Amino acid sequence: MTGDAAEPERTVDAFVAEIAPGVLAPGVRRRDAVLVMGPWLAGTSSVLAALRNRLPQNTFIESTGLCDGDAPMAVVFVVSAVAPLTESDCALLDAAAVHTDLVVCAVAKIDLHRRWREVLDADRQLLAAHAPRYGAVTWEGVAAAPDLGDIRLNGLVEALGTQLADSQLRGRNRLRSWESQLAMAAWRYDGAADSSARAARVAALGASRVEVGRQRRMARTERAVALRSRLQQARVQLSHFARNRCTSVRSELQEDVASMTRRSMATFPADVRRRVAGVAREVDESIGEHLAEVADVLGLQTDSSFSESVSAEPVGEPPLTSRRVETRLMMLLGAGFGLGVALTLSRIFAELAPELTVAGAVLCILVGLAVTVWVVGMRGLLHDRAVLDRWVCDVTAALRADVEQSAATRVLAAETALTVSLAEHDETRSAVLAAELRTIDAELRQHALARARAVTARDEHLPIVQRALDAVRAELAQRGYARITHEEEGR
Ligand SMILES: Nc1nc2c(ncn2[C@@H]2O[C@H](COP(=O)(O)OP(=O)(O)O)[C@@H](O)[C@H]2O)c(=O)[nH]1
Ligand SMILES: [Mg+2]
Structure with missing residues (x-):
């Protein structure tokens, strides 16, 4: 059973090892859980609680539930509808999604902020500009703990359910993990050779x-x-x-x-x-x-x-x-x-x-x-x-x-x-x-x-390292494209 589950990861590892033999594989433990995270007071805890209700078959955790070296299966990034994203919010997401390809974004408290759609569009553009990998992520507006009216979570639940069901998910996450690892290795080699501290x-x-x-x-x-x-x-x-x-x-x-x-x-x-x-x-x-x-x-x-x-x-x-x-x-x-x-x-x-x-x-x-x-x-x-x-x-x-x-x-x-x-x-x-x-x-x-x-x-x-990195990125792009077309066909 475990052998079957780890099969996509092994395939990806073999794919990279063929291009770059001897490069150290990412040492992360994949947890079968969805990380719900976001900036302070964005509404994370409320979204987490609501998701646990709606998708009881999945495990949802906050960042405190992760140990060192753990990587979640997916990341739900919750931001408030009160104002657009800041640079530090983006950095927070970067850190959380280093080893996870699947990211779904939620703009919370849409019952309170009537202009939430504008904020959502602005957020989508800001995040895409921050890093190309976020260009194709799904954005949904949610109200997980509204003061008045019903909970509005359907869009998020649906998107998350579809994307978690993707058979390529484990392979994509492993590829993302490799991408981070290889980029870091390239950065280290460059930094060691052209260290500005040493030059000074x-x-x-x-x-x-x-x-x-x-x-x-x-x-x-x-x-x-x-x-x-x-x-x-x-x-x-x-x-x-x-x-x-x-x-x-x-x-x-x-x-x-x-x-x-x-x-x-x-x-x-x-x-x-x-x-x-x-x-x-x-x-x-x-x-x-x-x-x-x-x-x-x-x-x-x-x-x-x-x-x-x-x-x-x-x-x-x-x-x-x-x-x-x-x-x-x-x-x-x-x-x-x-x-x-x-x-x-x-x-x-x-x-x-x-x-x-x-x-x-x-x-x-x-x-x-x-x-x-x-x-x-x-x-x-x-x-x-x-x-x-x-x-x-x-x-x-x-x-x-x-x-x-x-x-x-x-x-x-x-x-x-x-x-x-x-x-x-x-x-x-x-x-x-x-x-x-x-x-x-x-x-x-x-x-x-x-x-x-x-x-x-x-x-x-x-x-x-660069060759492996290019290959991993190409593969990620291809699988991401495949995912989007697949989803569109499904609708
Ligand atoms: N009106 C409204 N308030 C919300 C909603 N979600 C969270 N809140 C409020 O925002 C505050 C922070 O929520 P919480 O979920 O603890 O956010 P966290 O700090 O990101 O975990 C609390 O006072 C919640 O009642 C929502 O959808 N609508
Ligand atoms: Mg909280």
């Missing part, structure tokens, strides 16, 4: 490959140029700064010298030493900071070799002592000047007060002496200021030479150290980029391989 990935990999290559070429030169220009800048700025500091400390010291007294002279050399040392330290720190910043900006490791300071020359004593001849000459001139003053005063005194000659002489001598001491002292101070001024100039000139040399030496040391560091850095970076390139290339090779495999598989299998 390959394009992205190609772009990264170009970018990595560019980085590899450019990074080295770009950074070398940057290092050179930054060091050049540092050299100019540091030497300018050193010169400025020396000039300003010299003017400050010269101002001090110009207003110097004998008392402050003793502490002056120590003061000069302290300030010179201060400037040297300041310039030194500035050089260190500047060079560290250059290294930092270029992202290089700072080496201690260029942060060490170059010590300034120690400052000697001012040459204030060796002026014996000058002192003697000055004493002589001072004494002459004092004598002149004393004689002039004594003359004036003798004329003004002749009775005080002795006292006047003593007073004049004292004044003459005082003038002598003052003149000699003043001249000495001025001389010492001049000497100290020259000394300050010498000391600051030496300081300037020192700090400039220090700046130049340390920038040079920095250049050497940073160039070495840059070379090391470049090597590591270049190794990283090379590794990146290798990874990209490996993935690209894999994609190319996968694509080649998929293309080979498609070229090998797709023509067979």
Whole structure:
């Protein structure tokens, strides 16, 4: 009995196996039941109940009654007469009728909607446009649970009864199942060979490959140029700064010298030493900071070799002592000047007060002496200021030479150290980029391989699948045509 029932399916399987040997047969279990389904609230449950009443010899189920891998003998697609079909309704039917050729459509609730015939016509056209297989399906208007009046189900019952009685039905359903299976297989072969996801990935990999290559070429030169220009800048700025500091400390010291007294002279050399040392330290720190910043900006490791300071020359004593001849000459001139003053005063005194000659002489001598001491002292101070001024100039000139040399030496040391560091850095970076390139290339090779495999598989299998698909479709069309003519003859 079961053998007889499965005969049409076996005939179809043999028909396809002859055209496409080795293609996997659809793994569905045919249930001897009619699936009644449709969009939410279309009236499915009411139609199902009414059909069970009218056709008790047949089994009717809703989609919840089907297990995975089950396929119904026929599908009754119920839609409401309230509005025409939507695209998602069509998709719902597609999913339900993947393995079933017999589809009958019902427009429900025609008692409520007087323009149901227009909706039915619109639905028929929409569904036919959605897929050619639905071009010839039967459409009936039904009222399975009317608010008023009788149930109207005759058209649907009649169409369903006739079509279920078709001796070709099992074969047609099997052919439809094959058609879906083969179309899916063709789609898979095509998709695997021309995968858009893979194409996008390959394009992205190609772009990264170009970018990595560019980085590899450019990074080295770009950074070398940057290092050179930054060091050049540092050299100019540091030497300018050193010169400025020396000039300003010299003017400050010269101002001090110009207003110097004998008392402050003793502490002056120590003061000069302290300030010179201060400037040297300041310039030194500035050089260190500047060079560290250059290294930092270029992202290089700072080496201690260029942060060490170059010590300034120690400052000697001012040459204030060796002026014996000058002192003697000055004493002589001072004494002459004092004598002149004393004689002039004594003359004036003798004329003004002749009775005080002795006292006047003593007073004049004292004044003459005082003038002598003052003149000699003043001249000495001025001389010492001049000497100290020259000394300050010498000391600051030496300081300037020192700090400039220090700046130049340390920038040079920095250049050497940073160039070495840059070379090391470049090597590591270049190794990283090379590794990146290798990874990209490996993935690209894999994609190319996968694509080649998929293309080979498609070229090998797709023509067979396509041939089988064409044959199945032709057979379905022929049997469908036969069904329609048979039904028309029957009327
Ligand atoms: N007037 C009228 N109402 C109906 C008809 N069929 C179903 N209904 C109503 O439509 C609603 C949904 O019906 P139901 O059969 O449960 O639809 P389902 O959600 O698709 O299963 C219910 O309120 C029914 O009373 C009909 O032919 N005429
Ligand atoms: Mg329901």
